Amino acid sequence: MEISQQKAVHIILGGTFNPVHFGHLRIAEEVANIFPRAKISLMPAAYPPHRAQPNVSPEQRIEMLELALSTSHHLQIDDRELQREEPSYSVVTLSEIRQEVADASVIFLMGTDAFAKLNQWYQWQKLLDLTNILVIERPNSSYPNQGEIADLLQSNQVVPSQLPHYSHGKIATLTMPLLDISSTYIRNQIKCGKSPRFLLPNVILDYIQRHQLYRD
Secondary structure, three states: OOOOOOOOEEEEEEEOOOOOOHHHHHHHHHHHHHOOOOEEEEEEOOOOOOOOOOOOOHHHHHHHHHHHOOOOOOEEEOOHHHHOOOOOOHHHHHHHHHHHHOOOEEEEEEEHHHHHOHHHOOOHHHHHHOOEEEEEOOOOOOOOOOOHHHHHHHHHEOOHHHHHHOOOOOEEEEOOOOOOOOHHHHHHHHHOOOOOOOOOOHHHHHHHHHHOOOOO
16 A cells, blocks of 8 residues: 555545434534535434434434534435344445445544444454545543554554555544533433533534433
């Protein structure tokens, strides 16, 4: 894998988006500012292997994403994981994407908390054969300073601006202003009868209230 001129760039932000909130949307927007020519996809997971199963339907999560992105024409939804019945393993999804985009630069976003546990993922050693990784620093999380993941970072790290020159195999870290918002907190607020307003777009809150989501 040799460095080359900048390639077409495909950026993937995965998650359950249960529900989508301003934290998700701000990360996507910050990345769009850094890579203005990139294709940026928000990819909801159907059966995430590392967390509890979503308690709303895939269709409802897609509808909320569509509402949230209705005015953001540079962001799009990739629902391929919702079309599969097996767990949403990233290596499977990235293998599909790699076949579709040939030697384009693929950039997979993850937070520091997820990256620190990457060696617990299914076939994690294959990920850098398929994609680059951009680690978004999350509040109260840190990078491992020893072990497999520390070695992986040290051996493959570049600065974010270099990622578009590689189709795969590189890791960059990025500090950005983050909104410390979680879907879990929003769901708990709703379950307790409290308002999560200003943590997510009004159109999403209206949808949740209209469909009486997250009350149980």
